[in-house]
Structures are given as C-alpha cells and as structure tokens.
Amino acid sequence: MNSTILYSALGWLDLFGIAVFAISGALVAARNRQTLVTFGFFALVTGVGGGTVRDLLIGAPVFWVQDARVPILCLGIALLVWLTPVKFWRPAAVDWFDAIGLAAYSVFGAAKAMQLGIDPVPAAIMGIITASVGGVIRDLISGEPSIIIRPELYVTAGALAASVFVLLVQTGVQGFVAALIAFTAGFALRALAIVKGLSLPAYRGAEEKE
Template identity: 60%
Template sequence: MQFPDFMMAQSVLPLLDIAGIAIFAVSGALAAARRQMTIVTFTFFAAVTGTGGGTLRDLLIGAPVFWIHDNRALAVCLLAALAVWVTPQRIWPVKALEWFDGLGLAAYAVFGSWKALIYGVPPLGAAAMGIITACMGGIIRDVLAGEPSILLRPELYVTAAALSAGLFVVLTMMGAPLLPAAAIAVSAGFVLRALAIVRGIALPGYRD
C-alpha cells in the first residue's frame, strides 16, 4: 500500500518500532527487577517483552520476523536490560513499569498497524495487528513473572491500544499525512492509558 508521503514515513515511522521495543524491554527488565533476578533473566525478560508482540504480528501478516534480520532489536533489548540492572531500584517510581508499558503500548500499536497496512492487510485487520503488536509483549512478561495478566486488571489497557491503532488507520484512510497521523494516534492512546493509570478509569464489567 502506498501513501503520498510514504518515503518520508518509511524512514521515520520505524523509529516507533525501536522506541516501542526499547520501552517494552525496560518494562520487562523492571518486572525482573521486582523479582531480584539475575542479569541473564533481566536480558531474557527484556528481549521477550520487547519483541513478543512484533514477532506474532510478523508471523500473522507473512513478514520476515524483524529481530531475526535486524540486530538493532535485540541490541536495544540488551541495552535496556543493562540500564535497569545498573540502576538502583529505589530510583524507579512505584508505577514505572506501568508508565513504560503505556508508552510502548501507544507507540507499538501505531507501528504495528502501519506495518500491516504496508503488507496489504485491510484496515480492520491492520488495526487488529496494531493491538496484537502492542499487547502481546506485556502479556508474555506477566506470564513469565507469575503476575496476573495486565489484561485482567480493570483499568483501560487494550482500549488504549485500540484507540491508537484504530485512530491511525482511520486517519490514514482519510488521507491524512502519515507522520501527523502517527503523532496524534500515539498521543491519544498514551493519554487514555495515563488516565487509566492515574485515575483507574475502566469500562463497565459484565453483570449477571
């Protein structure tokens, strides 16, 4: 799929991928820090959290799995793990993991949708790929850490990813320039997730 500003976006939007990987990798390392694990476990948590969602996305859309062909992905995860490892835990805010996760969620939702569109996935499917890209890393992290999945918490999470992914797809389908569309979508998703973290905003649950 081609867009009027495709060449510029092709050089800039992948930065969202690196940003999403780095931020999710930090959240994975922070989960390992809470368990006072070894540096090897820090690195493993960072890598699977940073690359998990993108790996599933690439497998589903028929793209080459990104971290196998690009050293930057695992290098970023390694650096994120080392950065957390050498930093005293007391300097990290209590909700640091949630904030890093929220940033990665918004960035990765947009990049995942963009990559799906590039590979010819229809708009609704592309938005779904953005949500999967954004959410799977956190799910894998929580399973490995033995924590209740972030999906089971009442505050908005998948909804924030859906807002970023859906808004980006809608804006691009309406002909909006890709980079402003990405900035708006990332900002909207992160603000919604931030409100959920700070104020505990949640959708109504099922009632029998």
Template identity: 60%
Template sequence: MHLVVLSSLSPFLAWLDIAGVAVFAASGALAAARAQRTIVTFCFFALLTGTGGGTIRDLLIGAPVFWMHRTLPVAICLTVATLVWITPQRWWSSRAIDWFDAVGLAAYAVYGASKAINAGVPPLPGALMGVVTACLGGILRDVVAGEPSIIMRPEIYVTAAALASGLFVALSMAGLPSFWPAAIGAAAGFALRALAISRGLALPAYRG
C-alpha cells in the same frame, strides 16, 4: 482499499519502532528487578517483552520476524536490561512498569498497524495487528513472571492500543498528511492509557 503509509512515514515510524522496543524492554527488565532476579533473567525478560508482540505480528502477516534480520532490536533490549540491572531499584517508582508500558503501547500500536497494512492486510485487521503488536509483549511478560496478566485488570489497556491503531488507520484512510495519523494516534493512545494509570479509568465490568 490498500493504504501505503510506511514509505512516507518511515523516519517517524522507525522512531516509534525503536521507542516501542526500548520501553517494553525496560518494563520487562523492571519485572525481573521487582523479583530480584539475575542479569540473565533481566535480558530474557527484556527480549521477551520488547520483541514478543512484534514477533507474533510478523508471523501472522507472513513477514520476516523483525529481530531475526536486524541487530538493533536485540541490542536495544540487552542494553536496556543492563542499564536497569546497574540502576538502584529505589530510582524507579512503583508504577514505572505501567508508564513504560503506556509509551510502548501507543508507539507499537501505530507501528504495528502500519506494518500490517503495508504487508497487504486490510484496514480493520491491520488495526487489530496494531493491538496485537502493542499488547502481546506485556501479556507474555506477565505470564512468564507468574503475575496476573495486565489485561485482567479492570483499568483500560487494550482499549488504548485499539484507539491508537484505529485512529492511525482511520486518519490515513481520510487522507491526512502523512505525519499526522501516526502522531495523533500515538498521542491519543498514550493519553487514554495515562488516564487509566493515574485515575483508574476503566470500562464497565460484566455484571451478569
């Protein structure tokens, strides 16, 4: 079954795309701020984190890499990096990166799943492309920064992205009016990640 959801949701999905790029760029810039790096590093981390997941998604589904054909994503990343650079670090809470990640995770999981499905990817791998879009930017940021990857923490992260993209695909297949699958999926993914951040919610670990 091929779902066509992008055209009917394009205004809302466009905002999810912008939100995902912006907040992931902010989390990348904040990683540079935490390490007290230069403005060049701020911009690099913002670009890497803001576009990394979407780049891998587009390469895997055979689509043109989004930021190579549009000025806006790059402009957002560089603007956000500059804003973080000129903002005193004391203004940011110690968990600001996690909260920016939570917003980006939910927005990008839904947008990534929608773009994959509309490129002809079946529903299940399409939902997985939502997870890739949502998670890869943060993972690349952590690897380049030399920090333990966020996916190695016990608290829920990938599962929240899977919930967002999975709900979006399932509700779209169920024929819900166009806006609701995206809104419900993004809200559920953010809520689950927020619980993980605020209460340490985690899946059971392997005990051997």
C-alpha cells in the same frame, strides 16, 4: 497512501516501542529481584513478543531475527536497568513505560500491516497485537496478573491508538501527523486509566432476581 513512504517515516516508532517495552520487562525482573539473565530474557520477550506474533500472522520476516540491533538493544537495556540503583525507579515506572510503549507500538504495528497491504480493520488489530502480546507473555512468565485481565483500560488504549491511526491515514492525513495524533490519543487514555483507574464495565451475567 504511499505505504512504503509511510512505513519508512514511522520507522522511529519501532525502536522506540521496543526500547520502552524492554525497560518495562527489565523493571518487572527488578521488582522480583531476578538475576541478570532473567533481566535480559524479560527485556527481550517484552520488547519483541508482540511484533513477533504480528510478523508471523501477516507473513513478514520476523523483524528481530533480521535485525541484530533489536536483541542488542533489549539486552543493553536489561544491563542498564540492572546497573541502575533501584531508587531511580518509582514503583509505577513499569506502568508508565508500558503506556508509552503501548501507544507507540500500536501505531507502528498498524502501519507495518498497512505497508504490507493488510486491510484497515485487520491492520488495526495487528497494531493491538503488537502492543499487547509482549506484556502478556511477560506477565505470564513472571506470575503477575496479566495486563489483559486487569480492570483498568489497557488493550482499549492500544485499540484507540491503532484505530485512530488507520482512520486518519485512510482519510488522507499525512503519516507522521496521523502517528502523532494516534500516539497522543492512546497514551492519554492509558495515562487516565493509570491515574484515575478508568475501566470498562465488567460482565455481570444473568443476575438473580430478588
């Protein structure tokens, strides 16, 4: 695999994932009737949080510090959501934008890690971190139940997208095709979780015998 070519081919996923996560962050601020400053903060934290942690872990320059387009994009989205009448946003909009960002960013995070020579399993984990940490920070700040402790599938969908991408690339599938398949798989699983309430079995512990 020529990792440099692969990473370049998947670059579109970066801004796409950032944008939809920024929208989800701004929508949480809207749902809580926050100020424009809070809109911008939520959009930025949600958009770049996971990628920031990923870059720190793999020793890469923190992407949004090196590229002014990223914070400008997040703040622009925050302003756009602020100006948009609330009737255009359905209550479930946060979940759906989050689902799109989750699938896209899982793939891109794994791709960036592989481009820097990270082994396949840690690379897939970097994809999961990229996709989920921003939402975790957003929920902690807003006081909402964290995405990682909700019963329906969330991190699992990100893990599926990242793992499928890494596996396909390792078997020689072209980068864009692998990304498209992995994105579709991750988004489909998360969509099913949103619509059908799919969840993994919860820990039941050592139940008392009757």
